[in-house]
Each structure stands twice: as C-alpha cells, then as structure tokens.
Amino acid sequence: MADTIGQHPIPPVPPEVIASPAEAPWLHDPDVVFWRPSFSDMARYVGWRWILLAPAALLLVAIVLIPFRFGLIQLLFFYGGKITILAFALPVVLAAAVIKEAVNGKNHPFCIHCGYDLTNLPDFHNCPECGRFYSLKLNAEYRRDPRWFIERCRMHKELPMMPSGFAAGPTTGKRKSRDGT
Numbered sequence: 001m002a003d004t005i006g007q008h009p010i011p012p013v014p015p016e017v018i019a020s021p022a023e024a025p026w027l028h029d030p031d032v033v034f035w036r037p038s039f040s041d042m043a044r045y046v047g048w049r050w051i052l053l054a055p056a057a058l059l060l061v062a063i064v065l066i067p068f069r070f071g072l073i074q075l076l077f078f079y080g081g082k083i084t085i086l087a088f089a090l091p092v093v094l095a096a097a098v099i100k101e102a103v104n105g106k107n108h109p110f111c112i113h114c115g116y117d118l119t120n121l122p123d124f125h126n127c128p129e130c131g132r133f134y135s136l137k138l139n140a141e142y143r144r145d146p147r148w149f150i151e152r153c154r155m156h157k158e159l160p161m162m163p164s165g166f167a168a169g170p171t172t173g174k175r176k177s178r179d180g181t
Contacts, residue, residue, distance in 0.1 A: 019137035
C-alpha cells in the first residue's frame with residue numbers, strides 16, 4: 001500500500017494526445033477511408049461475450065412468435081421498450097469494444113487506411129499498398145481508440161478552411177459611428 005501513495009489508479013482525462021488528425025495531409029480528402037477489422041478478425045476477439053447477443057436473438061424469436069401467443073404480446077407491451085433497448089444496445093457496445101480490441105491486437109505498425117503491415121518501413125512516408133500518407137504517431141493515436149480518431153477526422157473536415165488575410169484600411173463612409181468602430 002505504501003508503493004501506491006501519490007499514484008492515482010485512474011489515468012488522467014483526457015489522455016495525452018500523441019498526434020492530431022490535423023497533421024495528416026489527407027485530412028480534407030472526401031474519399032479517405034480507414035481500416036476496420038474484418039468479421040473473422042472480430043470473431044476471434046468476441047470469445048465468451050457472444051452470449052450478449054442472446055437478448056437480441058430472443059427478441060427476434062419473440063417477434064416471430066407474437067401472432068401465435070397472446071401472453072407474449074402482453075409481455076412485450078409492458079416491457080417491450082426496455083427489452084428492445086437492452087437487446088440492441090448490447091450488440092452495438094460489444095461491436096465497438098471488439099473493434100477496439102482487434103485494432104489493438106495488431107502488434108506491428110499498420111496503415112490506418114488499408115491495414116498493410118508497415119514493419120521496417122520509414123516513418124512519415126506513403127503506404128506501398130494504398131499510397132496514402134502514414135506516420136507512426138498517427139498509427140498510435142488510431143490504435144488507442146479508432147472510433148474517436150475517425151470522429152476527430154470527420155470533425156476536422158467540417159471545420160472551415162483558414163481564410164486568407166485582408167488589409168484593413170480607412171472606412172469609406174462619411175459618417176463616423178458613435179461606438180468607436
């Protein structure tokens with residue numbers, strides 16, 4: 001217990017930024033795509049958590065059986081909203097967690113656009129597979145949380161481009177304003 005004095009078990013929020021999507025030259029490219037794990041990659045990381053898909057499967061079975069069972073209609077009428085939210089929220093949360101684990105499961109540097117293995121290739125270069133720019137710092141930032149990285153890139157795309165400067169000069173109006181402008 002004496003070893004942990006002064007150390008907080010929870011990491012600081014927000015985490016330290018390694019790289020920003022603003023550093024990437026492909027930021028404003030509308031056709032930029034990001035690598036996502038394939039279905040077989042994600043299936044390896046699901047493990048025992050496939051049981052969380054059971055509520056959604058049971059709800060689908062219940063919907064098929066509704067025309068034949070009156071008691072099931074009453075059950076879904078009273079508890080339907082909560083059951084539906086639970087049944088479909090769990091698979092979405094599971095998919096997000098599995099995608100993050102699958103991305104972190106790659107032990108080597110990879111292109112965040114196509115998944116190509118970048119081992120022994122120089123930093124700050126173009127991917128030999130897809131031709132897009134990569135850097136190991138952007139790779140590390142993407143690996144930390146892929147969904148957040150993609151969301152940050154999307155938000156950077158929506159920012160207005162830097163306006164060009166303008167020369168301020170005397171006003172052409174004859175009347176002077178009273179507010180000092």
